[in-house]
Amino acid sequence: MRKAMKNLLARLLLGTPHENSLAASGNQWIGWVLLACITAWTLGIVMPIVKIKKFAIFTTDYSIARITVDLLIEYDLFLALVVFGFSIAGPLYKFDQLWRVWRRYDATGEMAQKAIRRLDLISRWSMADVFVVAIAVVIAKTGGFFANAYVGVGLYFFAASAFGSMLLGQVLKSKIHLT
Numbered sequence: 001m002r003k004a005m006k007n008l009l010a011r012l013l014l015g016t017p018h019e020n021s022l023a024a025s026g027n028q029w030i031g032w033v034l035l036a037c038i039t040a041w042t043l044g045i046v047m048p049i050v051k052i053k054k055f056a057i058f059t060t061d062y063s064i065a066r067i068t069v070d071l072l073i074e075y076d077l078f079l080a081l082v083v084f085g086f087s088i089a090g091p092l093y094k095f096d097q098l099w100r101v102w103r104r105y106d107a108t109g110e111m112a113q114k115a116i117r118r119l120d121l122i123s124r125w126s127m128a129d130v131f132v133v134a135i136a137v138v139i140a141k142t143g144g145f146f147a148n149a150y151v152g153v154g155l156y157f158f159a160a161s162a163f164g165s166m167l168l169g170q171v172l173k174s175k176i177h178l179t
Contacts, residue, residue: 022101022107040160040164048063067083068088093122107176
């Protein structure tokens with residue numbers, strides 16, 4: 001009874017897996033790792049990636065979401081697009097492709113192979129999202145004589161998500177047979 005409820009809840013939330021998918025063949029741990037990566041990414045986006053302390057009194061926290069919004073408010077559209085593309089849209093697309101390969105596509109089918117190729121393409125840019133955050137930290141560190149910058153916990157969550165999704169992509173690639 002308990003297993004039936006668990007399966008029903010999974011199907012309601014995630015949809016029915018493809019009969020030949022990796023999810024249907026007992027690789028449920030992949031879903032948990034993917035959920036952990038998405039959770040870490042979400043925390044990395046909203047939690048501070050850098051804290052700037054000015055005059056040892058005033059502290060300002062910057063998250064990726066706040067940086068993106070601030071850039072839009074200041075009409076710096078190019079930088080806002082770069083940060084949004086590499087830190088928000090890129091990882092979301094990668095999570096979508098990882099989820100589809102794990103749950104929606106036939107593990108031996110053409111759709112899974114195409115998704116793996118798309119993951120390979122986006123993985124070439126996967127460290128770019130971490131570099132965007134690193135650039136933000138470097139800019140903050142050069143804030144001035146009376147300002148100090150400290151790495152926030154959001155940066156660690158964001159980096160963990162990028163690293164975890166990269167590893168998960170490699171695991172899925174090894175399980176999908178490319179022709």
